[in-house]
Amino acid sequence: xxxxxxxxxxxxxxxxxxxxxxxxxxxxxxxxxxxxxxxxxxxxxxxxxxxxxxxxxxxxxxxxxxxxxxxxxxxxxxxxxxxxxxxxxxxxxxxxxxxxxxxxxxxxxxxxxxxxxxxxxxxxxxxxxxxxxxxxxxxxxxxxxxxxxxxxxxxxxxxxxxxxxxxxxxxxxxxxxxxxxxx
Amino acid sequence: xxxxxxxxxxxxxxxxxxxxxxxxxxxxxxxxxxxxxxxxxxxxxxxxxxxxxxxxxxxxxxxxxxxxxxxxxxxxxxxxxxxxxxxxxxxxxxxxxxxxxxxxxxxxxxxxxxxxxxxxxxxxxxxxxxxxxxxxxxxxxxxxxxxxxxxxxxxxxxxxxxxxxxxxxxxxxxxxxxxxxxx
DNA sequence: TTCTATCAATCTATCAGTAGGTAGATATAT
DNA sequence: ATATATCTACCTACTGATAGATTGATAGAA
Numbered sequence: 001x002x003x004x005x006x007x008x009x010x011x012x013x014x015x016x017x018x019x020x021x022x023x024x025x026x027x028x029x030x031x032x033x034x035x036x037x038x039x040x041x042x043x044x045x046x047x048x049x050x051x052x053x054x055x056x057x058x059x060x061x062x063x064x065x066x067x068x069x070x071x072x073x074x075x076x077x078x079x080x081x082x083x084x085x086x087x088x089x090x091x092x093x094x095x096x097x098x099x100x101x102x103x104x105x106x107x108x109x110x111x112x113x114x115x116x117x118x119x120x121x122x123x124x125x126x127x128x129x130x131x132x133x134x135x136x137x138x139x140x141x142x143x144x145x146x147x148x149x150x151x152x153x154x155x156x157x158x159x160x161x162x163x164x165x166x167x168x169x170x171x172x173x174x175x176x177x178x179x180x181x182x183x
Numbered sequence: 184x185x186x187x188x189x190x191x192x193x194x195x196x197x198x199x200x201x202x203x204x205x206x207x208x209x210x211x212x213x214x215x216x217x218x219x220x221x222x223x224x225x226x227x228x229x230x231x232x233x234x235x236x237x238x239x240x241x242x243x244x245x246x247x248x249x250x251x252x253x254x255x256x257x258x259x260x261x262x263x264x265x266x267x268x269x270x271x272x273x274x275x276x277x278x279x280x281x282x283x284x285x286x287x288x289x290x291x292x293x294x295x296x297x298x299x300x301x302x303x304x305x306x307x308x309x310x311x312x313x314x315x316x317x318x319x320x321x322x323x324x325x326x327x328x329x330x331x332x333x334x335x336x337x338x339x340x341x342x343x344x345x346x347x348x349x350x351x352x353x354x355x356x357x358x359x360x361x362x363x364x365x366x
Numbered sequence: 367t368t369c370t371a372t373c374a375a376t377c378t379a380t381c382a383g384t385a386g387g388t389a390g391a392t393a394t395a396t
Numbered sequence: 397a398t399a400t401a402t403c404t405a406c407c408t409a410c411t412g413a414t415a416g417a418t419t420g421a422t423a424g425a426a
Contacts, residue, residue, distance in 0.1 A: 003401065006401085020293045021294035024204075025207045027385060038402070038403060039386085040403070040404085041403075048386080049385095049387095103346060106346040107205065107282060107286065107291075107346055108204070108205045110204055152356060156343030156346070157339055161343075163286060163292075164342070166292055166293070167289040189375085210410075210411065212412095220376075223377070223379095223414085226412080231412080232411095
């Protein structure tokens with residue numbers, strides 16, 4: 001196994017654990033155990049917990065944005081663009097019962113190392129930017145302020161729906177929640 | 184100072200700390216330091232962390248429901264009922280930059296002691312019940328399914344808006360997010 | 367009144383377990 | 397031989413939790 005592979009496995013494992021239990025609910029030892037190495041080896045690849053958390057968030061954002069696809073290729077229908085984002089949230093709930101990483105980190109934001117805070121903000125800014133960009137290119141005639149409002153409302157609804165569905169232990173709760181729609 | 188007072192101060196302090204940093208981001212010693220006692224004294228009033236967390240959540244739910252008021256006296260307008268709940272979320276953000284306690288606990292739900300999980304669920308069920316009850320008594324003609332959907336959507340939007348506004352460090356983000364509205 | 371017994375509440379001191387993190391030995395592969 | 401990656405072993409600080417001493421107030425007996 002190459003170092004890249006190990007780094008990748010650590011990131012994947014940490015991602016899943018943080019999305020389930022939260023940043024402060026996860027330790028180097030637990031991650032190491034799950035990967036099958038010693039915690040010192042995790043420190044070799046990621047010197048501090050903040051560095052690991054930031055790397056997890058950076059990778060998550062990249063994967064998420066890749067799944068959304070280039071904004072130029074976003075659906076022309078505003079609702080379809082919203083649905084594409086919402087479907088990613090739903091998939092993480094249905095497939096693994098996990099939060100959105102940055103929804104989790106956002107809740108814990110006041111107790112996170114600065115580099116993790118920065119990456120969490122970056123996720124929200126990129127995601128909101130993608131939605132606004134999709135709206136601009138689409139067929140929805142609206143002001144920039146209206147576009148921003150709908151982007152924020154879409155993301156807030158998705159994140160909140162994940163929390164409610166996980167807490168109530170019922171995926172149908174997620175499906176019963178409608179996104180705000182363009183007027 | 185009576186024992187009741189001390190219990191009350193511990194609950195208040197723990198409430199604020201959990202709503203800022205999360206359940207796993209708070210320790211008995213930090214709570215004790217903030218109150219001005221030793222951690223053993225906190226254990227005297229609340230034997231375990233789970234017991235303390237559950238008591239904090241129970242008190243939070245009671246306070247929240249009291250602020251909403253009896254459902255019989257809820258606004259007859261569905262949107263006004265939604266706004267009453269949303270205003271409570273906004274107040275905790277504006278006045279103390281705090282999450283809704285159960286939004287925070289809901290994010291951490293997979294890493295919480297069972298008694299805290301139960302109280303967190305209770306909060307959501309009571310709050311959703313209040314919204315549905317208000318809709319039933321109000322002037323909005325809709326099916327039970329539609330009422331439930333709007334109640335879930337309202338709560339999800341409020342919780343998500345708190346996360347986004349706190350993460351982006353901008354209260355205007357909260358204010359830019361519109362609640363879903365009755366059709 | 368004064369002494370004494372009792373009780374709740376807090377304290378000091380400590381426990382075992384775990385946290386993030388580090389030093390240095392060891393293995394592996396080029 | 398060197399560089400990379402993992403390991404063992406350990407550190408200090410902190411975690412939730414407990415035992416037992418101490419405090420202070422109260423109530424009844426002298």
